[in-house]
Amino acid sequence: MNRLDEVFQQKKANILSVYFTAGFPGLTDTIPIMTHLQDAGADIIEVGIPYSDPVADGPTIQESNQAALKNGMNLRLLLQQLKDVRKQINIPIVLMGYFNPVMQYGIERFCQECHELGVDGFIFPDLPMQMYLDEFKEAFEKHGLHNIFLITPQTSDERVRAIDKNSDSFIYVVSSASITGAKTGISSEQEAYFQRICDLKLKNPTLIGFGISNQETFEKACKTAHGAIIGSAFIKVLEHSKDLKTDIHNYIRSVKKAHENIIH
Amino acid sequence: MEYNVNDKGFYGKFGGAYIPEMLYPNVAELRDTYLEIIQETAFQEQFYYLLKHYVGRPTPLYLAERLSEKYKAQIYLKREDLCHTGAHKINNTIGQILVARKLGKKSIIAETGAGQHGVATATVCALMGMDCIIYMGSHDMERQKPNVERMKILGATVIPATSGSKTLKDATNEAMRHWINHPQETHYIIGSVVGPHPYPAMVALFQSVISDEIKMQLQQQIGRENPDYIIACVGGGSNAAGAFYHFMDNKDVKLVAVEAAGKGVNSGQSAATTALGTMGILHGSRTLLMQTEDGQVTEPYSISAGLDYPGIGPLHAHLFDTKRATFYAVTDENAMKAGIALSRLEGIIPAIETAHALAALDEMQLQPHESRYSPQQARRYYSSNRDCPRPGCTR
């Protein structure tokens, strides 16, 4: 069974998904970071495939992409690093990145290998729904891989419903009209938008991302969604970390403080 | 119309709209409305009024006699450099700002390489009283300082793009990020036939006035509508798309596209996309681009800021793929030489971008029998047809 399906079956609230860029801060930090995230209590791990031109990302993630590429990270190496990942990690793994590197790698080969490694799904911000349906859905589905779409405050209800219909794991609710890491905090306007999405009673669970950085924003997001996604704030933790294990544990614990007892 | 965009936004294998969901509403709105807006009578009237009285169209089609002599061919220069602000870019910015107004947008953003598109955008924003932010690679701001000054005088805010090679690609990334952050009030005036559908098609349509005029002017001057060749430089490819537009379906007209080879196609410092590129996704469209095996976009290089771009528009990728157009790559050095040569032969100092197109004449080895070289005949038509053609809309 796809591990994303499992998580959403078992857990209906306070799901924490954490993004990091593969190859950052160090080329070989991929597996250690994933292990610490799992041990610290993250529910889903999003592994970023670094790209030279991440147009939907703000400076923090842009810089982590640049640093990772400089360190020598690329898609082939990442897949090699993930070879034995399922010996240690049993929570869902989602690969996130821009579509061009995947296109160059070859869609079929990519899906095949991801399936073998135990990857559960993908987030490609620059692969819109129609392109996915026309050209790539078949390959993803054949290998049991879920594709995760984004929605934003500007996405019409009609389109949200269409995206819901074509989604098969969760919907990534982008919290504001912005690139990653641009805004901190959650305004009442944003909360109204979360409520609007919640009221649509979608068939897929929702996770809110962009601007989630601490316990307060995580909890606000969890009020109207099944959980939340942290990206830039976690990259900042990694950026300044001298001891990955301690810092990751402390950070995740600080975000999930209120829920600790319920989860473990 | 085998070279026109299809209803999914593709030119053959190339095109489409690979954009983040944050931009979907804006791009979809444009896709669903732009043709209708452009075809409205009021739009047409205002567009052509401004092209005539503000831009100064039609631009001359000038028989360059001494240049013709040199190459034993009859060579005409379509003088887009005489447009208000100094390049073809304003044909597109006038069109797009009228579309933006119709869509109720309050502010405009744009990317620029050489600064020509930035100036053309700042100009129409001043004309229409709209806020204007221009993203420009910090490297380009250095090498194109006068254009930065012009944009500022026109009231635009110029923001340096400091990532990557600090040139056009990076400015485009920053403009897209700005658009993601301000989707509702902002229209993004893309400056070439690049970006997600419908941009390539829309920009080509606005620039098609160039080939509209060429047809009429050739008819008036030498009694034939079709040249044997059309030569244009390609950065993203908007001037080339405009010059090719009404000739694309007529295979008797050979299309020649000229890219920047920088320090040489294989020097590692080049922007010759068709020579070095493979299919991938850049700035929202599937096209040919320079990239590593791993799918990372390669930093391009050209002396010319306007051609210093790692991709080309999807239309040009299609023209290349189907061999409808012939592509040449011209080095910095040869472009400089060709630019100086034109200056000394005709008293016309071309843009360094344009100089690349001129340098292709050296590589093409035109045969006199092909080119029907006859300045005398041309002069006769000039004197008998003094009236300039009207910029009519033949669409």
Ligand SMILES: Cc1ncc(COP(=O)(O)O)c(C=O)c1O
């Ligand atoms: C004079 C001139 N020609 C050509 C270009 C290249 O753009 P495009 O290929 O879109 O025509 C530029 C760009 O700045 C330019 O200023």
